[in-house]
Amino acid sequence: MTWTVGSVPDQSGRTVVVTGANTGLGLEVTSVLVHRGARVVMACRNLAKGAAARERLLDDRSLDPGSLDLRQLDVASLASVREFVAGLGGQPIDVLVNNAGVMATPKAVSVDGHEVQFATNVLGPFALTMSLLPQLTDRVVWVASNAHRLGGLELDDPSFRHRRYNAWRAYGATKLADLMLAYEMQRRLTLAGSTLRSYAAHPGYSLTELARHQRFSSIPGLDTVQRTLRIAQPAAAGAWPLLMAATDPSLPGGSYVGPSGRGEWAGPPTIVASSPASHDRDAQRTLWALCEGLTGVTSGLPSS
Numbered sequence: 001m002t003w004t005v006g007s008v009p010d011q012s013g014r015t016v017v018v019t020g021a022n023t024g025l026g027l028e029v030t031s032v033l034v035h036r037g038a039r040v041v042m043a044c045r046n047l048a049k050g051a052a053a054r055e056r057l058l059d060d061r062s063l064d065p066g067s068l069d070l071r072q073l074d075v076a077s078l079a080s081v082r083e084f085v086a087g088l089g090g091q092p093i094d095v096l097v098n099n100a101g102v103m104a105t106p107k108a109v110s111v112d113g114h115e116v117q118f119a120t121n122v123l124g125p126f127a128l129t130m131s132l133l134p135q136l137t138d139r140v141v142w143v144a145s146n147a148h149r150l151g152g153l154e155l156d157d158p159s160f161r162h163r164r165y166n167a168w169r170a171y172g173a174t175k176l177a178d179l180m181l182a183y184e185m186q187r188r189l190t191l192a193g194s195t196l197r198s199y200a201a202h203p204g205y206s207l208t209e210l211a212r213h214q215r216f217s218s219i220p221g222l223d224t225v226q227r228t229l230r231i232a233q234p235a236a237a238g239a240w241p242l243l244m245a246a247t248d249p250s251l252p253g254g255s256y257v258g259p260s261g262r263g264e265w266a267g268p269p270t271i272v273a274s275s276p277a278s279h280d281r282d283a284q285r286t287l288w289a290l291c292e293g294l295t296g297v298t299s300g301l302p303s304s
Helices: 024-035 047-057 078-088 116-135 167-191 209-213 225-231 240-247 281-295
Strands: 015-019 039-044 068-072 093-098 136-143 197-201 256-259 269-271
Touching: 015 024, 015 116, 024 039, 024 047, 024 240, 039 047, 047 068, 068 078, 078 116, 093 116, 093 240, 116 136, 116 167, 116 281, 136 167, 136 240, 167 197, 167 281, 197 240, 240 256, 240 269
Parallel strands: 015 039, 015 093, 039 068, 093 136, 136 197, 197 256
Antiparallel strands: 256 269
16 A cells, blocks of 8 residues: 555654754654644754744644644754753653754864764764653654765764765765664664664655755756756655654564655655665664764663
8 A cells, every 4th residue: 555644643642853843854744743643842953943833833723832842952963962852851752753954065063073964964863862762662763865875984084084075975974874873773672672663764855945055966867956856846745754654653663764756756655775885784883883982872772
C-alpha cells in the first residue's frame, strides 16, 4: 500500500520535539502532527519567526494552543542545546525529529569553533539526542539527504581546518554523518535491549528556505535553476518521509526512508538504500566517539 499523509495514525497523548519547526519541512511536520493530536515542542533558533509560525497554525481554531510549545534552540550552539534540554525538565518525549539544518553555506565557524555545517547538522543533533536519551520513549529521526553520496567524510578533519573548503562536499559529508549516526544508534539500542528506535529520512528535493545559500550551477547534475524547479517538490510533500519515519508503527528500526520516485527526488515515501560508505561500521564507531569527544555528551549505550 502506498504511504500518504493520511497514513499518519492518531497522535493523541504523544509529545514530539521538532527542531527547525518554524519553516519548511519542520513546519509541515509540525502541522500534520498537531492536527493528528500530538503536542509538538517547536524548537526554533529564531523565536520571533517561531512565534509567527505558531500563530499561523493557530489560525485553525480547532487546535488547542497548548498543543504547540515554542522554545528556543540553536543546534549550532552546544550551550543552547544544554539550555533547551534543561528547560524541558525531564518530561517524557515520544519522538525527536532532528530536522533543523543548513545546506551548502559559505565557510563559517560556529560559536564552539566548528565548521558551521558540521556543527549544525551533526554535532548539535548528536548532543541533543544523547542529552534527551533518558526521556525518549519511542523513536529518533535523523534527517539525511541524497547529497550524502557527494563525497566522503574526513573524520580527521571534519571542520576543514587543513583542506580547502567546498560547501557542497561539506554538506554531503554532514548528511553522510547523520546516516551513520542513525545506523550506529540503532545497533547500540538493540545491544542495550532498548525499545527506542533510530531512523533516518530524506525529503528528496524540496523547495524550502534551506536552499537560500545555493548556487544552482554548482549542484552536480543540475545545469539551471529552471531544471531544479521542475524536479523540486513542495515542502509538504518533502515532509512525508520524515512523517513516515516519525509515526509508522511497523517501520523496522534502523530504516532509511525517502521518496520512491526516480532518483529519490520526489514521490511517496518508502524504505530506500544508502551508499556503501554509510554502512562502514568502523567509521560509524569512530564518528560516534568523535561526536562524544567534541560535544562532551555521552550516551551510555554499549559500543557496537
